[in-house]
Amino acid sequence: MTHVIVNVHLKSEILDPQGKAILGALTRQGIEELSEVRQGKQFVLKFENDLSAEAQSKLQHLVAEFLTNPVIEDFSIEVKNES
Amino acid sequence: MTHVIVNVHLKSEILDPQGKAILGALTRQGIEELSEVRQGKQFVLKFENDLSAEAQSKLQHLVAEFLTNPVIEDFSIEVKNES
Numbered sequence: 688m689t690h691v692i693v694n695v696h697l698k699s700e701i702l703d704p705q706g707k708a709i710l711g712a713l714t715r716q717g718i719e720e721l722s723e724v725r726q727g728k729q730f731v732l733k734f735e736n737d738l739s740a741e742a743q744s745k746l747q748h749l750v751a752e753f754l755t756n757p758v759i760e761d762f763s764i765e766v767k768n769e770s
Numbered sequence: 771m772t773h774v775i776v777n778v779h780l781k782s783e784i785l786d787p788q789g790k791a792i793l794g795a796l797t798r799q800g801i802e803e804l805s806e807v808r809q810g811k812q813f814v815l816k817f818e819n820d821l822s823a824e825a826q827s828k829l830q831h832l833v834a835e836f837l838t839n840p841v842i843e844d845f846s847i848e849v850k851n852e853s
Contacts, residue, residue: 694812709813709836716832720825723816729777730792733806742803749799753792 689734690767693750696727701759730754737768772817775848776833779810784842813837820851 697703706724713721730750738746747764755762780786789807796804813833821829830847838845 696812696814706813712836713815713829713832716836718825718829718832720817720819720821721815722818725814725816727812727814729779729810729812730789731779731808731810732796732804733808734803735805736803738803742801746796746801749796749801753795753799 688769689736689738690769691732691734691738691746692765692767693730693732693754693762694727694765695730695755695760695762696725698759698761728754738766771852772819772821773850773852774815774817774821774829775850776813776815776837776845777810777848778813778838778843778845779808781842781844811837821849 703725706726709726710721710724713724732746743766750762750764751757786808789809792809793804793807796807815829826849833845833847834840
């Protein structure tokens with residue numbers, strides 16, 4: 688079984704008001720060392736078998752197209768093979 | 771600098787219609803080995819300094835309270851110290 692974990696986050700130059708609200712709330716609760724909070728999305732894709740290099744490359748392309756907005760978001764992909 | 775990464779995901783018994791829609795879309799695009807897609811949230815918390823054990827335990831408590839809905843969601847926390 689293979690898990691593909693896709694993390695999608697706002698580009699650093701894009702404002703994140705929800706992250707800012709969480710920063711404020713946590714700071715008021717006494718977590719004062721906090722300097723920034725950013726919110727993103729995580730997709731976990733489960734495959735029954737190991738992924739071929741070809742499938743991985745196709746998937747990378749589809750993730751960029753379907754799961755992210757390239758104008759404001761970046762993404763990273765992590766592939767975890769599990770026996 | 772310390773990064774605390776909080777991953778929030780729906781409990782496995784909770785339906786995820788958005789994940790299901792993504793599964794359908796990727797399958798129609800030819801990623802046929804895919805068996806499941808689940809969507810979650812990721813929060814990245816940045817600290818200027820290393821976190822004390824006390825601050826980490828407090829943070830864990832606040833994350834559970836503020837960033838998750840314990841009825842339908844689970845979460846995991848990863849602490850990355852960077853020099």
